[in-house]
Amino acid sequence: MSKYSMHLLVCGGTGCHASESDAIVCNLRDELEAKGLMDTVQVILTGCFGFCEKGPIVKVMPDNTFYVQVKPEDAQTIIEEHVIKGRKVTRLLYQDPVSKEMISDSKHMGFFKKQLRIVLRNCGFINPENIDEYIARDGYQALGKVLSEMTPEQVIKEVRDSGQRGRGGGGFPTGLKWEIASKNKADQKYVVCNADEGDPGAFMDRSVLEGDPHSVLEAMAICGYSIGASHGLIYIRAEYPLAIARLKIAIKQARNMVCWAIRFSAQSTVLILNFAMEQEHLYAVKKQH
Amino acid sequence: MSKITSLADLKKKRDELKGGLDIRVKAIDPDSVVQVKVAMATCGIASGAKTVMEFFLEQLERRNIAAIVTQTGCMGYCYAEPTIEVKLPGQDPVVYGFVDLKRADQIIEKYIKTGELVDGIIPVNYQTIDFKE
Incomplete structure (x- = not known):
């Protein structure tokens, strides 16, 4: 059984990969290491979430927070504010282009709202380089x-x-x-x-x-x-x-x-x-x- | 990595590994499970919030209750730390103060399992401001 209480999913599709999602993963891990949280928070590089226009994307589970256009230097803020203090980093949330509302759960975003993923059900959910997660x-x-x-x-x-x-x-x-x-x-x-x-x-x-x-x-x-x-x-x-x-x-x-x-x-x-x-x-x- | 040589092996392996993705599966629809937030600011930690959080993580799993346990900042009730907020599916959240392990156990056994309120409730004394017109 996992003792992790939180998962950070970082998009590792081609789009986000090109905008330095690897560096985000490294920085998140470094930051967790520095704060002694490696055993409580797991960082996972996943497949594409499908929202490349606002990449790189970081998703925080279990509260399903969806951060967009994250830069490697934002890693520290995410760990210090969200992971440790439980406060969402508002400036990294997605803003609805019409209502100007900040949306934190991707389920409520216009782009994802009507999606039912069948073929892509695991894409952006599991680590594609780990057969255990697929099993x-x-x-x-x-x-x-x-x-x-x-x-x-x-x-x-x-x-x-x-x-x-x-x-x-x-x-x-x-x-x-x-x-x-x-x-x-x-x-x-x-x-x-x-x-x-x-x-x-x-x-x-x-x-x-x-x-x-x-x-x-x-x-x-x-x-x-x-x-x-x-x-x-x-x-x-x-x-x-x-x-x-x-x-x-x-x-x-x-x-x-x-x-x-x-x-x-x-x-x-x-x-x-x-x-x-x-x-x-x-x-x-x-x-x- | 052990080899899988039969369907039974594969099923066993899947059941072993399932727990690892639990957090993500529950996050798909967090409102369908019990949500526990443990206030984890300086005041909370000093009064033992970390032990309380570990207790909830461990015991909810052991007692087979699907739940999300997260930490939050100070709720402002520093006098009553450790404080936690429990939200049962489809209900308004309830905040409990002075949560030691004994009370945590009561909360799981009574409130979470049967919905019966236990001592230590901090009444709602705020209103959520809705910015929408």
Whole structure:
């Protein structure tokens, strides 16, 4: 059980990263160290909160305070005022452009008010470089269930019945795609994840990869199981260095920790996953139940 | 890092790790859980507010009560330190003074669990000023 009574979430997406969120993390930690609070307050670098225009963003939990345009030198004020004295730092709060009201909880901001996050549920909530936090949020449960309780046909039926569709312009039904792929006979099949994101001004793939990379790996492994592909490829652009770095970390952690996944070798921008799902291996997993 | 080799392992691991994210999960909807604020200014600390805060953190978890425990500055009742403010879901906050560990225990057992008020309440003597027109 954690003995921390407060979490400071610092945005580590590309936008905030570029405006020195790393330095904010360092300064917050230094400040906590100096005040002897390292055991009570945890600083976490997360994925993107989605509000890059006002970055870098620091969120204080559990009171859900949302600080915008934080500078590294504000770290001291946040620790001294908010963490120690429990007073919010008003000048760092978000000001509603219409009502001019200072808003402290992001739930009440116009930008976030109507959002229901599904794909990005973990983005800005967990540390993307720590598989433990993903597992704590039910991560790899779906893969575990699929591998130990379902046949590939059942998985495909489940996906079909869910009505899931591709998120590209075509909106192709995912279940149908998997069914066609599974019926196709081949010596070797691959799951290919196109993380290139060519459309101008679209960054949701990058946000998922940077903020919740394990969810991509888990989904690829589920797909691999249901269509009979033992390998996966992620094609990702060199312009997304942070996403590549976090994916590599995720793959390494998953390989060390989750036995069904995932071997990996990297060549420039193409990451190759090996799901290690040879039949014997799968049966070995099943037998243990 | 230990390997996970079965679904049962994975579930066990998840349940172990869940607590680490507790603070963040509760922060999504803080009004749905019990909120305890411990006044932690010089006066509070000198009268033992730190011990009281640790007590609440530890005991609420041990007694399986979903709660957020935070510290705040001086509430202005220095004569009655340690003071705490308890807000049950959907109710107005109640401020308690002279909270030692015995009273803290009573507050958890009676007020937080059953809603029954206990001794030491500091009556509301302020009004919140609303700046909106």
